[in-house]
Amino acid sequence: MYKYDEIDQTIVDERVAQYRDQTRRFLAGELTEDEFRPLRLQNGLYIQRYAPMLRIAVPYGMLSSKQLHKLGDIASKYDKGYGHFSTRQNLQLNWPTVEDSPDILAELATVEMHAIQTSGNCIRNITTDQFAGVAPDEIIDPRAIAEILRQWSTFHPEFALLPRKFKIAVSGTKHDRAVVQAHDIGMEFYTDAQGKMAIRVWVGGGLGRTPILGSVIREHLEWQHALTYCEAIIRVYNLHGRRDNIYKARVKILVKALGIDEFKKQVEAEWAHLKGAPNTITETELTRVSQHFETMPYETLPRHDAGFDTTLVSNPAFAAWVKRCVHPHKMAGYRAVTLSLKPHGKAPGDASSKQMWAVADLAEQYSFAELRVSHEQNLILADVKLADLFALWEKARANGLATPNIGLLTDIICCPGGDFCSLANAKSIPIAEAIQMQFDNLDYLHDIGDIEINISGCMNGCGHHSVGHIGILGVDKDSSEWYQVSIGGKQGNDASLGTVIGPSFAAEEMPRVIQKLIDVYIAERMPEEHFIDTVRRLGIAPFKANVYTKEGAAA
Amino acid sequence: MSNLIKLNGHTASVAEDEWLLVSLPASEAEERKQAGKVVLFKLTGENTVTNKQIANTVIPTTGKVIVPLSVFIARKAVLQARISKGEIGVWLSTHEVLEHLIKSQPDLNGLPMMAIHVERFADGRIFSLGTLLRTRYGYQNELRAFGDVLRDQLYFLKRSGFTSFQIRADRSAEDALASLNDFSVPYQGAVDEPQPVFQRYNRAV
Ligand code: SF4
Numbered sequence: 182m183y184k185y186d187e188i189d190q191t192i193v194d195e196r197v198a199q200y201r202d203q204t205r206r207f208l209a210g211e212l213t214e215d216e217f218r219p220l221r222l223q224n225g226l227y228i229q230r231y232a233p234m235l236r237i238a239v240p241y242g243m244l245s246s247k248q249l250h251k252l253g254d255i256a257s258k259y260d261k262g263y264g265h266f267s268t269r270q271n272l273q274l275n276w277p278t279v280e281d282s283p284d285i286l287a288e289l290a291t292v293e294m295h296a297i298q299t300s301g302n303c304i305r306n307i308t309t310d311q312f313a314g315v316a317p318d319e320i321i322d323p324r325a326i327a328e329i330l331r332q333w334s335t336f337h338p339e340f341a342l343l344p345r346k347f348k349i350a351v352s353g354t355k356h357d358r359a360v361v362q363a364h365d366i367g368m369e370f371y372t373d374a375q376g377k378m379a380i381r382v383w384v385g386g387g388l389g390r391t392p393i394l395g396s397v398i399r400e401h402l403e404w405q406h407a408l409t410y411c412e413a414i415i416r417v418y419n420l421h422g423r424r425d426n427i428y429k430a431r432v433k434i435l436v437k438a439l440g441i442d443e444f445k446k447q448v449e450a451e452w453a454h455l456k457g458a459p460n461t462i463t464e465t466e467l468t469r470v471s472q473h474f475e476t477m478p479y480e481t482l483p484r485h486d487a488g489f490d491t492t493l494v495s496n497p498a499f500a501a502w503v504k505r506c507v508h509p510h511k512m513a514g515y516r517a518v519t520l521s522l523k524p525h526g527k528a529p530g531d532a533s534s535k536q537m538w539a540v541a542d543l544a545e546q547y548s549f550a551e552l553r554v555s556h557e558q559n560l561i562l563a564d565v566k567l568a569d570l571f572a573l574w575e576k577a578r579a580n581g582l583a584t585p586n587i588g589l590l591t592d593i594i595c596c597p598g599g600d601f602c603s604l605a606n607a608k609s610i611p612i613a614e615a616i617q618m619q620f621d622n623l624d625y626l627h628d629i630g631d632i633e634i635n636i637s638g639c640m641n642g643c644g645h646h647s648v649g650h651i652g653i654l655g656v657d658k659d660s661s662e663w664y665q666v667s668i669g670g671k672q673g674n675d676a677s678l679g680t681v682i683g684p685s686f687a688a689e690e691m692p693r694v695i696q697k698l699i700d701v702y703i704a705e706r707m708p709e710e711h712f713i714d715t716v717r718r719l720g721i722a723p724f725k726a727n728v729y730t731k732e733g734a735a736a
Numbered sequence: 737m738s739n740l741i742k743l744n745g746h747t748a749s750v751a752e753d754e755w756l757l758v759s760l761p762a763s764e765a766e767e768r769k770q771a772g773k774v775v776l777f778k779l780t781g782e783n784t785v786t787n788k789q790i791a792n793t794v795i796p797t798t799g800k801v802i803v804p805l806s807v808f809i810a811r812k813a814v815l816q817a818r819i820s821k822g823e824i825g826v827w828l829s830t831h832e833v834l835e836h837l838i839k840s841q842p843d844l845n846g847l848p849m850m851a852i853h854v855e856r857f858a859d860g861r862i863f864s865l866g867t868l869l870r871t872r873y874g875y876q877n878e879l880r881a882f883g884d885v886l887r888d889q890l891y892f893l894k895r896s897g898f899t900s901f902q903i904r905a906d907r908s909a910e911d912a913l914a915s916l917n918d919f920s921v922p923y924q925g926a927v928d929e930p931q932p933v934f935q936r937y938n939r940a941v
Contacts, residue, residue: 186939188921199918203888219858220888302858332923332933338895339867339926342860408924419864454872459925459935466934 182243182551183328183473185293192335193290196297200224201283208280219342223303225296226282227603234601235274235282236299237289239554241309241327241351242270246541246550251292253537259285264537266522266530268594268645269348270308270554271299275601297335302343302430304334304415308350310358311555314474315563317511321353321370321378325471326407329462333408340415344422345430347415348387360556360672362386362394363648365432366411370404378404384414384444385436390640392647392678393433396441398448404467406452408460413452417444428640477549477564482514486567501623502574502585514567518548520560520582521592525617528610529595530558539580547573556645557594559587589626590634590699591617594645598638598655599662605638607655607662612636612691619692620699629699632712635670648672650713651698652679653691664691668698668724669716677717682725697728739909741901741916743894748916750909753902755825755849757882758803760785761792802827802851802880809840825849827882830861834868844875851880852898857889863896870897870927887912891919897927 185193200220207217221228225236237252244252252272256264259281265273277285289295299306307327314322330349334340340347352359353370361367367383380402386395402410418432436444493500508517520540523529532540540560544552547569548562555561560582565573577583586592593616596602598609613636620626635649646652652667663685670679686694701724702712716724742751763786785806793807795815802825808815818824826837826847841847850869854862862881869875881893882902890901894916903909925932933939 188933188937188939191921192919192923195919199915216857216886216888302860335923336892336919337924337926338892338922339863340860341863341889341892342858344860416864416867420861424859424861459930460932463934466939469934469939 193295196295197286197290200286204283219301222301223298225299227300232276233279235277237272237296238299238306239271240331241307241324242311242554244552246545248292248294249537249541253534255285255288257534263531263533265597266554266558268556268643269306270556271306302345304340304347307331308359308556310352310354311553311561312517315510315517316354317509318355319353320372322474323351323353323370324474325467327351328470340419343419344424357674362676363388366414367395373401380404380407385433387431387433388642388645388647390428394676398445405462408462409455409458410452413448413455416451417447479512484513489567489570492571499574502583505585505587516565516567518562518565519587520577521584521587522559523586523592524581524584525591525621526614529593529613536580543573543576586626588631590620590629590632591626594635596637596644602638604641605655606657607638609636609638609644609655612688615692616695619696630711647678648676656685662688666694668721671713680721682721683729694728698724701727739903739905741909743899748913755800755802756796758795758801760789760804763789802849805832805837812840822848827851827853829853830859838873844873845877849878850875851882854881854883857884857886863892866896866898867927887915890915895926895928
């Protein structure tokens, strides 16, 4: 993974010094709360319901063992001994103090980490596929360009104070796992007819209050122009995006207001001036950064491992885990492993310091001392030998990290919601926990098969509810907490937005509602058909009918 | 005491101000200055400043003055002699359209002073406007930021081509000087340093 040189280190160190002084001025009363807000936000510090929240950047989801170890240390020293991995592949601490925040950033800087632009109206953390570099369906490893984008976006002076947050995702696989269509800019890498690396650029997607899938603004962009083309898009947005209403300030609203054709026209006119400018990426720079992401020193291994095959047959619990948590790898004899942060009845995405230390050690022992954070809020060891899987499983299990539920109903994506977030209409974590307990039967879960439930505590949609196969959204009715349910959303190449099934529900009804939806699926599914496909085939009517039948009518 | 910071090459200092800022008289009409609506202004030609305001703007008859863009465009003929003497600068708000200025004054370097008013700290349009003035339109003379200008914008303003900064009256310009140098090595190319870091250094792995 990318390693800092002196320049990178100087920049994060100077950032710590700058932020320390800003915090000092705030605490001394030299900066008002209003003036401090944009400054602290661009360093990841929110003031939320009960305490500040600090969001630490994990660029494109990559972490080293050393870094995760440090995160565990920080969570135990400055927080209550745990952290929350978010859908932005970042780590959030829920209980730090404002006074401690500069020290936390200083500690992060010692392991080449920061919280730069993890919040606020600026270019945010760049996200990508958690299997980048190891996925068998990968066409291009997008991480080098992601790192080049990270550097370019860091303190970009022209885009320091945008109308609203701005999210960029990159992906280089056949099956999009980075949700490029749900980002302000999505960059889909492919190999063009000349055999060169090219980018299909999406713009104007987003999952907040007005969920919209992006549109293609450019089918073919040579990689050299990735930065200048982004500059053209963001410049048009910076000048013309709305600043009067935060709910209408994302680029997707501008794209919709102008229409993609007019927006594209303006962007292309801007780009005509920027194309070939000094920010054009050079071959040398791409080569330099790419060297950090070169393939690991893999051993040459056979496709099969006898010990692994035997254990698979003799140990059904292990087999169940392999089925859900172990993923194909481009190298023979290797696998990628998801460590589930979704044990039943616990807040999705939470990890204790002890678990962070344990995962750091596992990565060191079994996966070249590197790991990834997925936007589904789990941790990934990307390069594990087949022969090591059983030992890894036993250790992961001892640390509560081997719930075999990846991709199953209880692998719920969930935002922090009303327990932590001051914007929330409703709590989301207890809903996730209640659903997990309702379906706390692994055989049944495996029978239900692949399904994604996404929960957001408000319209901002941090839990990506609108692309959940089942989406749950906290709404406020007469200042009590209600939940609106949609079905038929999906991420990926054939992404779609869910349809709301009807009036919302009280919290205690939610497990029953999910149960009713699943009952329809079980009764109606065709062989091998997943929940989402049954919904697409039948439409929402039969599901709606079953949920809102007389005896179970919503209040 | 002046609250103006001026950049001179790489050194910055608090300096006396030889320019007088001319404001528009208050308008009775509700102002429409949201960016989203600027798109509409472009389509409809609707103006944010009334003719009455323009006519009623009082411009001192001597000395160096910075006049609002709308006044400059409407009363240019009358100001022409003073423009030639280098006594007239122009200021605009972040929602105004640069092309209007260029149409009226194709050679921006005929103006010794341009200023941009930022009403709220969080309004980052000022950075794009500065960048465009310096790169697209080749403006080379003094470029000033005024309004809600606080020290934590200075680094970005400097990088976007601004060379003087009127710090908000209730804050110390002396204190603010330090923030111009918050960072010593920028990653990306911008106005003050067009080359990105990968063009400036040989960054070995
Ligand atoms: S979706 Fe709403 S409640 Fe949940 S984290 Fe985002 S802003 Fe907070």
